[in-house]
Amino acid sequence: MGSLVLLNIRQQFLLPQRGMHIMSKNENIVVELENIGISFDDEVILDDLCLSIKDGEFVTFLGPSGCGKTTTLRIIAGFTQPDTGEVIIDGNRMNGVPPYKRQVNTIFQRYALFPHLNVYENVAFGLRVNKVDKKEIDERVTAMLKSVNLSGFERRQIHSLSGGQQQRVAIARALVNNPKILLLDEPLGALDLKLRKDMQIELKNIQQQLGITFIFVTHDQEEALSMSDTVVVMNEGKIQQIGSPEDIYNEPKNAFVADFIGESNILDGIMREDKLVEMFGHRFECVDTGFEKNEPVDVVVRPEDIDVVSESEGQLSGVVSSITFKGVHYEIIVDINDFKWMIQSTDSPAVGDRIGISIPPQDIHIMKKSEYSGMFGDYSTFSDEMELLNEVEVDGEDET
Ligand SMILES: Nc1ncnc2c1ncn2[C@@H]1O[C@H](COP(=O)(O)OP(=O)(O)OP(=O)(O)O)[C@@H](O)[C@H]1O
Ligand SMILES: [Mg+2]
Structure with a gap:
């Protein structure tokens, strides 16, 4: 008798995953974290973190506030240097490589669009900085706005957009530079529930269409289960479990994971x-x-x-x-x-x-x-x- 409910709940959480592994382009490792450790003020924040992320994979860091999710993203992006361990991106050690030279783009929760630039110019910004020629900028911005469903919004001012539209501009701005890897730190945190659900689906579609590796941070377990190929459950600076959403839900490794998920x-x-x-x-x-x-x-x-x-x-x-x-x-x-x-x-x-x-x-x-x-x-x-x-x-x- 509980089985109908069970089906519903599992569907809610798990059905969108089916087949996602097939979407992964290949099994090449694109990001490796080797024994990453960092302390702030003598407090250990990340402890011997090891993780391999495949090309085209949608990986989510999930864990309670303060467990070290943002710190891990910042280390991958190059904004924070770890005390120990190494970040390897596409086979290259990143020691001393500044953020702008990594094939990584980041979307933070406050996505910091330029309020004085319109939608088009927000997306074109990185390309202009990199002196890409005008015609190519136009092609790439137009194509990118189309893929986030914002064709026709080119001349709109940022303040006139809804939260979800602003979010999509931020995604377009990050993706137009063709990053190999996109880091997303609670990108949907500011949106209301309905919009958040819509954006979860849109983001997943964009990721699958473009085949970009997404490293996504959330403390919302349902969001993690429904979007990811792989979920990394963290607590107190340590990885508690790495696995598919189904593994994490059905075979939790310890009481923390069992309690935190579902x-x-x-x-x-x-x-x-x-x-x-x-x-x-x-x-x-x-x-x-x-x-x-x-x-x-x-x-x-x-x-x-x-x-x-x-x-x-x-x-x-x-x-x-x-x-x-x-x-x-x-x-x-x-x-x-x-x-x-x-x-x-x-x-x-x-x-x-x-x-x-x-x-x-x-x-x-x-x-x-x-x-x-x-x-x-x-x-x-x-x-x-x-x-x-x-x-x-x-x-x-x-x-x-
Ligand atoms: N620059 C810093 N100096 C001192 N402590 C820091 C610094 N950056 C992060 N911390 C501490 O490291 C711990 C992990 O922070 P982090 O931002 O990575 O957590 P988080 O998992 O992203 O949490 P949240 O879900 O709240 O965003 C926290 O206790 C935080 O206070
Ligand atoms: Mg954080």
């Missing part, structure tokens, strides 16, 4: 043997192997994977403590042995009802214990990260 119930368990985990004194079949006998583990169960059944049919049972209609599904909180499970279901039991829950073996995901074990757990400890994060504004970069 909603989850994170439980203590003991692996009694391969494919058998014990939680709350009940043994659940699962599909994971390779753990020690009786090894303590973290178990993640997504709310949409839990089936609501009658009390007698349940693997566990408890009392419904709240139910909220969310449009596609109900969000049900069930108190079972003092653990508040979050369930997303099209069923709508009443508050106070005793219900059973049943979890299919393939939806029980076993994780190794980590430094994050015990930090996230049931519904009562779910952090309001996203709300907090949404209040955070990106620091005032204005290098562009």
Whole structure:
């Protein structure tokens, strides 16, 4: 019964990815970060970061505020020098190479268009600086405005454009220089939800049409899952997991990733043997192997994977403590042995009802214990990260 909801949620997050790997031009590595480390004021900000990015790939850095996403972009772009490690772009070591000599363009959250220039001149600016001849400038600017759907806007003043149109001018201005790599730091952060969704699709289309490598930063997990070929989950200056959106969602490496991506119930368990985990004194079949006998583990169960059944049919049972209609599904909180499970279901039991829950073996995901074990757990400890994060504004970069 939870499966309809599950499908909806997975579709929302994951369907746009299908086939994206096929779009990647080839498997050539275009950016390599080798053991990047940096400290500010004796505080380690990035710790031994290693990452390879393929030509034509859409890679997203995802993580909470302050985890080092912007710092990583600045190091790739050449605005910040790392204390240790190397940046390699297209096979060349970038030590001492200034930003303007790297094949990289950056779009910052405040996209810093020139307010005194019209749309055409904003896009043409970099080409004029590089003394490209007039005819070629005209061809390239015209083609670029067409590809961001702004043909006819050439003479418009920047202040007369909507947020989304300004955003597209910023994209055109960055792309017209034919960068091999485009860095985008929360480029959609200032837009309202509807426009943001439209721009996500447009950006993805532009990236696929032009085959440019995008390195994108966001703290919005849904945006990361729906746009990227590869998601790099970061926390406290360390990479927590690198993988496809499906991997990150379905097989989180640790409790941090499980908590940060999507909603989850994170439980203590003991692996009694391969494919058998014990939680709350009940043994659940699962599909994971390779753990020690009786090894303590973290178990993640997504709310949409839990089936609501009658009390007698349940693997566990408890009392419904709240139910909220969310449009596609109900969000049900069930108190079972003092653990508040979050369930997303099209069923709508009443508050106070005793219900059973049943979890299919393939939806029980076993994780190794980590430094994050015990930090996230049931519904009562779910952090309001996203709300907090949404209040955070990106620091005032204005290098562009
Ligand atoms: N020039 C600097 N001097 C001192 N500290 C800095 C400097 N630049 C960044 N930091 C610190 O490094 C940490 C990482 O910052 P960074 O801007 O990379 O985070 P972020 O992941 O982009 O966060 P947000 O989502 O809020 O933009 C923060 O604690 C920040 O205060
Ligand atoms: Mg930032």
